[in-house]
Amino acid sequence: MDTPVLEMRQVAKRFGAFQALANVDLKVGRGERVIVCGPSGSGKSTLIRCIVGLEQHEHGTILFDGAPIDLRSRTSPIRSGQIGMVFQQFNLFPHLTVLQNCTIAPIKVRGSTRAEAERKARDLLARVGIEDQADKFPGQLSGGQQQRVAIARALCMQPRALLFDEPTSALDPEMVQEVLNVMVSLARDGMTMICVTHEMGFAREVADRIVFMDRGEIVEVAPPAAFFAAPKNERTRAFLSRIL
């Protein structure tokens, strides 16, 4: 097997007395789509936030392309934007236009010229279906449009892997599908993805593997067909019976 793009070895993290991650092992290969699900407080968001360095894990190692991530190094995959992330609350920059949201990192981090960054950004905005909104501010867009901008913003850094933290949870129901459609098309194009979500239809459609977490542990990992048809663990069965 190729070197995994991302690998977690025995990663643990606690907040005070609360064990958010307990010795998590996970490998994600090139082009693989991993869906993470589980009850709230199970550690799924913490898992993603540790990978991008928004939380510091206390034990274990996280490797990118086989090399441990060093948060202090300027060439670390996070500080150079090689791992992209999409947030539940979008976190678009409200004082910048849609286009500026997409170009600020390529210009400041990668040293792209403005013209080059804007050309690329318009391409990607077209890809998520909002090229005509490029000069508006985020506050003028619907939630679904904002989340699509956030995806385009992450794509502008040409990330090797893209992480999603409940990307549709803050959206009105009628806007969920437009965001999922963009994510499905990304998956089809071979983007390496880790996605925390409760959208089980989406999981069934795109996932290579589904990871079920509870109380900071990975309880079960299985391909979607097996995961939904014959979950092995009791906790997985209980969770699925509640949400399906």
Add this chain to the structure above:
Amino acid sequence: MRALNFGDVVFLAKGALWTLALFFVSLVGGSVIGIALALMRTSPWRPLRWFALGYFRLIQGTPVLMQIFLIYFGTALLGFEFGALLSAGLALSINAGAFLGEIWASSIDSVGKGQSEAARVLGLRYGTTMWHIVIPQAMRVATPPTVGFLVQLVKGTAMASFVGFVELTRASQMINNATFQPFVIFGGVSLLYFAICWPLSLLSSRLEARLAKAYTR
């Protein structure tokens, strides 16, 4: 006792100019100190955060008059010939730095954590994140209370009269000692201060109302 004359008016006008000079010196000094403290207060490094907090509590918990006296006598002890303008300006800068620093730090805090997280995930460095993402948003929040504080600073310059700096209040005191017409003199001088401060107060509350509206929309 003598009557008020044209020379007194000129003397007061000169005092008013010195009040403005002291205000600008303190505003510049206070802004420099305030920016440094705001960045410390919001920095990821805990000792810096505590230092800034301690500075805010200490300066805001003691009278500006004591700060003026301590700087005035303290710089003299150290052998500096600062004079009244510089030592009052330094004391008011130190004082203004505590208030501006706290206003600006809380404005920076008001920009959600999600903003700096998003910037960090995109690979932006601390300086870029502050300059391009956080500070532009914080400035909208900071403007009304900052303008409001300018009023406090203009009024605060009157305290420099305690160390003999002849600004507007000290000038009016001296003229009153010679002419004893307190109502005309202090009433008139207070209206002069009012003419400077009231527009700033109105501007501050207008900006605040506009900001509140922008957020509820």
Add this chain to the structure above:
Amino acid sequence: MTYEFYFGDIWKARWLLLDGTLTTLRLSALCMVLSLALAVPAAVARIAGPGWLRGTIYAYVEYVRNTPFLVQIFLVYFGLGMAGIRLNPNGAALIAMTANGAAYTIEIVRAGIVGVDRGQWEAGRVLGLSPVQIYSSIVLPQALKIIYWPLASQFILIMLASSAVSVIATTELSSITYDISTQTFRAFEAYLVTTGIYFALSVAFSAVFSLIFWALFMRRRPA
């Protein structure tokens, strides 16, 4: 150059300093009570009174908030004298402090009353309560919680600002310190000690206000 600190003379004057501290405390406490007593009815009048009264209170509040306290002290001090009212400097200081503090307090109380949700008014109305009843038993108690901390910091500011009344030769802490500094020629030491006393006072005031807050709002737990 080297300077040797010497606190011996300040220590000899410790009882004077204590006296001054107590006077500052007394002036500040009285000012707080008087300001609040004046400000509550004035704030209600500022909202619901007749037009001329609303205008007068507005003008007064804006005038006081936009002119230096020091100039206000002169106006009160000389004004009382010219009106033939003979008061000792401490009395004049208390009046100046209250005239100043009341204006700020009116503005805080007013904002607190306006901050109580309109629905509370309407609920009181449809229950048949009179405006006075609505104010006293529904609006003001809720406003008190909104205004508590702004009021507390305002009172600490008044205590600190009271140092300015030393300009009319009162006997509070700053005046005493001025006397000590001229008699001992140890001005820096004197002001250093007094700055420490003021800081201790503001810490103590904060603690007392926290205790009162706890006693008023935290012991019973209405939402």
